[in-house]
Amino acid sequence: MEKTNIAIVGLGTVGAGVARLLLDHGDRTARHAGQTLWLKKAVVRDLSKKRDVDLPAGVLTESLSDVINDPEIEVVAQLIGGLEPARTIMLQLLEAGKDIVTANKALLAEHGAELFTRARELGRSIAFEAAVAGGIPIIANISQCLSANQILSLEGILNGTSNFIVTQMDEKGSSYDDVVRQAQELGYAEADPTMDVDGTDAAQKLAILSHLAFGATVVWSDIPKDGIDRLDPDDLRYARQLGYRIKLIANARLADDGLELSVGPTLVRIGTPLAEVRDAFNAIRVIGDAVGPVFFHGLGAGQMPTASAVAADLIDTAVGRTRLTFQTLEYFSIDQPPRVKLRDADTIVERFYFRLSVANHPGTLSAITAVLAKHKISIASVIQHESEDGATTANRVPLVIMTHATPAGAARRAADEIEALPAISGPVVRLRVKV
Numbered sequence: 001m002e003k004t005n006i007a008i009v010g011l012g013t014v015g016a017g018v019a020r021l022l023l024d025h026g027d028r029t030a031r032h033a034g035q036t037l038w039l040k041k042a043v044v045r046d047l048s049k050k051r052d053v054d055l056p057a058g059v060l061t062e063s064l065s066d067v068i069n070d071p072e073i074e075v076v077a078q079l080i081g082g083l084e085p086a087r088t089i090m091l092q093l094l095e096a097g098k099d100i101v102t103a104n105k106a107l108l109a110e111h112g113a114e115l116f117t118r119a120r121e122l123g124r125s126i127a128f129e130a131a132v133a134g135g136i137p138i139i140a141n142i143s144q145c146l147s148a149n150q151i152l153s154l155e156g157i158l159n160g161t162s163n164f165i166v167t168q169m170d171e172k173g174s175s176y177d178d179v180v181r182q183a184q185e186l187g188y189a190e191a192d193p194t195m196d197v198d199g200t201d202a203a204q205k206l207a208i209l210s211h212l213a214f215g216a217t218v219v220w221s222d223i224p225k226d227g228i229d230r231l232d233p234d235d236l237r238y239a240r241q242l243g244y245r246i247k248l249i250a251n252a253r254l255a256d257d258g259l260e261l262s263v264g265p266t267l268v269r270i271g272t273p274l275a276e277v278r279d280a281f282n283a284i285r286v287i288g289d290a291v292g293p294v295f296f297h298g299l300g301a302g303q304m305p306t307a308s309a310v311a312a313d314l315i316d317t318a319v320g321r322t323r324l325t326f327q328t329l330e331y332f333s334i335d336q337p338p339r340v341k342l343r344d345a346d347t348i349v350e351r352f353y354f355r356l357s358v359a360n361h362p363g364t365l366s367a368i369t370a371v372l373a374k375h376k377i378s379i380a381s382v383i384q385h386e387s388e389d390g391a392t393t394a395n396r397v398p399l400v401i402m403t404h405a406t407p408a409g410a411a412r413r414a415a416d417e418i419e420a421l422p423a424i425s426g427p428v429v430r431l432r433v434k435v
Helices: 013-024 026-033 086-095 105-121 138-145 160-172 176-185 200-214 233-241 303-319 321-328 364-374 408-419
Strands: 003-009 036-043 073-078 099-102 151-157 244-255 258-269 281-288 292-299 349-359 379-384 396-403 424-433
Touching: 003 013, 003 303, 013 026, 013 036, 013 303, 026 036, 026 303, 036 303, 073 086, 073 303, 086 099, 086 105, 099 105, 099 303, 105 200, 105 321, 138 200, 138 281, 138 292, 151 160, 151 200, 160 176, 160 233, 160 244, 160 281, 200 244, 200 258, 233 244, 233 349, 233 396, 244 424, 303 321, 349 364, 349 408, 364 379, 364 396, 364 408, 396 424, 408 424
Parallel strands: 003 036, 003 073, 073 099, 258 424
Antiparallel strands: 151 244, 151 281, 244 258, 281 292, 349 396, 349 424, 379 396
């Protein structure tokens, strides 16, 4: 049987999983590829480090040159995280005539246009299914299976770490700090979980999906985002009383005048598919103009789900499918003009949840509703809870307001103005409500 020589650069958690699939299940990959995928080299920083995969003699190396200078190695799984040296290594591999498979969503979100343009110039390809949503085949579905459609919207839970944290806080009443430590112990969260919990990871993935689905030129840092790092357990409780769960939702919707993009904690109606996604799972709902709504659900991270996506890309690259789609579809390109412009975030019309700590005396509610009326915000419901001890004479009580659809800018300005009222204590919590 013919064979394609493979190299792995970066033998961390995912790299070890990919090596295990190639070595332990070579018959399976060969059956789908019509040839043997032969792991020839694995580049690591420290040869003496203990690894959870047994490699044949001569496979491990500390030298990237062993891959770059070997013309028999045709495809490389580049599995180093971060921006540098990952970007430089990618360019070196492309210049050496290698096709690339990667799981590095931060690199693609930041330098995708440069890397994809250079790959095309050199007649090479880059496959990146594992960069978004782990084992869920969302890249292939958007760029291939749904290619007859105009994608109208996509929304989803793209960060398993945040979803695990919110699920544990909501269902078990655990504190944020305790759940973060638990997520780190389980391997869901990094030692520094900032990019997961502040919405950065989800925004980077949304930028990649927006390139593919809408032809949008998106700088991920321009996407309006909020994380779960400041989510209050009270809001989880009040949302549940109203019939909602709070999820970190990445949202993209094509409107007549442009593309709406956002990432943030969002109230999602209990019983709908996204509301029922728990723990470290991811889910994405896509609506196409021909196919209608489709829903993808699965593990968005972890060693073997991500390794599964990398191995599938290795097979597609070895048999030539990646090159066909890479050269013809509108992936990132420096020279490709954007097909769609981004809408001003303030003009996006949504429903909102407000929570306030208000003075318990006459006239407070009328002052708040006057501000909302000034900004033309219609109220759907108002719930004034008793104080935690049930005392009717408490100085402060929580007030929850649900609005009808209103421009996000109006909601933001109203929240700022309400926060400045003498009767209000502390910040006004403002969250989106999924319609």
